[in-house]
Amino acid sequence: MDYRTEAHTLNANIAYSILPRWNISTNVAFTIGHGNITDLDFASMYPTGDAKLDLDVSAVNPDMPHLYDVAYLNGMDKYSDLDYKEVDFSIGTSYQMDNGIGLNLNYYLYYFDDEDPYVYRDQGSTTQMLMGYVSYSF
Amino acid sequence: MRKITVFILTAIFALAIAGAGVVCAEKDGKWYSGKLEVGATAIPEKLDSRESGAKGGPEYNSLFDKRWTSYLGGNIEAMRDGFAFSANALYRDVYEQDYSGMVSLKRVINFKTDYSRFYHRLDHDYMDNLNAHIFPPASTGWKNWGSSPDLAGISGGKTIGSANVYHTDLAADKFFGIARAEWKNKVDFNIPLLPGLKLTFNHRFEERKGDKQVMSNSKCLACHIVSDSQNIHETTNDYSPKASLRIGTLAMEFSYMHREFDTRNEDMAIVYNGLKGKELFMNRLQYDNTTGELPFSRTPDSTKDSFKGKIRWDLNAHNTFTANYIYSQNTNQTVDGAYDILMGKFGDEIDLHSNIVNAKFHSKVNRAFSFNIFGRYQDLNNDSVDIKKNVRTNPPGAPGGAVTLAEGYIDHSGWSYFEEEESRPSGYDSNAYLVGTDLTWRITRGLKFKFGYEFQREKRDNYQHHHVPRSTKEHRLSLASDWHVNHSLKFDFDYRFEYVDDPYVLKDAECTPDGSYGVYSGLPAGLYDVERAYAPAIYDERTAARSNMPEYVHEIMVKSHWHPVQSLSTNFHVKYRYAKNSDVDGRDWKQNMVMAGLGGVYMPVKDLVLSAGYTYMYDSYDSQYCIAIYDG
Structure with a gap:
């Protein structure tokens, strides 16, 4: 028998200071994974x-x-099959005012596609998260 | 413990806030700084029940179970007159918490603490693959017995023969997860009167709480897997004092670690196939010949004690000698109770001992040439596990005479027994030594060449009992070079070769030495013979060796780093590994692995950073596969 696993991972990141106190950044990671016994x-x-x-x-x-x-x-034809795609995406911005107050907003997307569910059944999901907070520096 | 943890962390943070209040009045002094953060997290759509075992982002994040959670964080740092203090806190959910703090008094006393907590969603194995050989009457498909462990459903035409492999999930609707918390503390004392002496005390506390899926297994339960939910509560405490001393060119370090692992897990037990009132069969599942529930998924309490001593002696500016010695003892403390038959040694704790000695001599002969000579010795000594079996004698007429089902499974109270003892020595009992050297030659300013060789020999004490080689010798050769072509381009080359004689194999792993399939003649006659076993028809027929460990390994790696202009940096790496084991019967075992990647960072202007990367991994094994035979 032949037991094989294979994975491709691609990631990219951008960080940009629009103004001296205003930053924005984004990150994306994409993974394809395969594994099976043939x-x-x-x-x-x-x-x-x-x-x-x-x-x-x-x-x-x-x-x-x-x-x-x-x-x-x-x-x-295949045994113990594993086949999935995963995307992690995030984008966030932060703004710092002169009086020490800062504003932060981040968005996250997690996508997991379980294309060949096995004993654990379909473990795929698509989830999003929005996170915001105000900070005060002293 | 959690209350103490919360109290101390609250106190630290309160001190931080109080300190902040004091220093605010002296803001011009600027010996403090801090930040408070207040916010919230919104989840547009919670995880539904189907996704509770989700992989990817939610696997280690509990926030996806609620639409809204808070975001409360802050940090403070202060430093004045040799006093330094810092504290960080982030609370997002009862399962998502991080705290840390530090206090330093003129660097004589340094204290650090760190606490974190997170939630891990666990898988639920629905065991859909375990429906082999269950034939419904009209052959309409595999039978799933669902959550009913009632044997009454298996009768007549539903089971042709008795070769049944099926499952019962007693927690089919349950979702599993473990909350893990870790708290680490470290305090250093630097004694001013003894500048070379440093005393350190480390403490680590870990707690795991939640529910996980557990499965029963025993002589017969291997064919009928029963799954259930187990409540988990496990704690680990590590206490580690350490003393470091430097006198001139000699540095020494002595440390001791005591670990206590305690479980308060739910005690799991099961009545096989719901056979209450049918003790005629139950008591044959274990060799204790008792009836009632069978225990499963038990984790023993244990302790670990280890002593470590290290020395470093700088003989002169070019030569250094280092050595260390480690002794450790692991003790399984759960040896009493009603189920000794499953736990091993009766009435005694089971100890595992190990001794390790490492030594290395480093010499820098000149600016171009340096070398290391090193060695290592290790031995492992574990207690044997003593098993006592209460074996029933054959019923009248068996094995030669005709015995009916009713006669074979008569009331156990009418049977006679004899006691049988067996000692199982540990397969880890062994000693090993390693010697080696590596040489570094700086040929030119930009080109460095490295050569390394290691030899290791391992001898196993109980090789005959476990059907493995008595000893294994390993030769490892490595060649490497660093090449700085110019200021912007660099290459690393690395090649490793390994030869193992004899590799670790299981000598009686499969049926025939030539790898073909032998003829299975079935179990011996005498269906109700107590001595009827897989041997000799199956186990004794296995005389061929198999392994998934290599005999030869070739591994090559190339890395490069190129930054043609100051704003651009790139890297590339590729690694290939080929491993093979021909010292097995049947087809060779082989491995082919490739890992490669490239990445770059580009900063076209001061305020913009772009980065990207790609990684590829391929790992393939070619092996012979042995199918077990289940003959209930």
């Missing part, structure tokens, strides 16, 4: 002579005549 190649092996495992179940499923055969796993 090329399963099991030879047929099934128990013989066991009262329970060596049971003829062809009447139930002709394609799987033995109750237990590891070659049945070859039917999976």
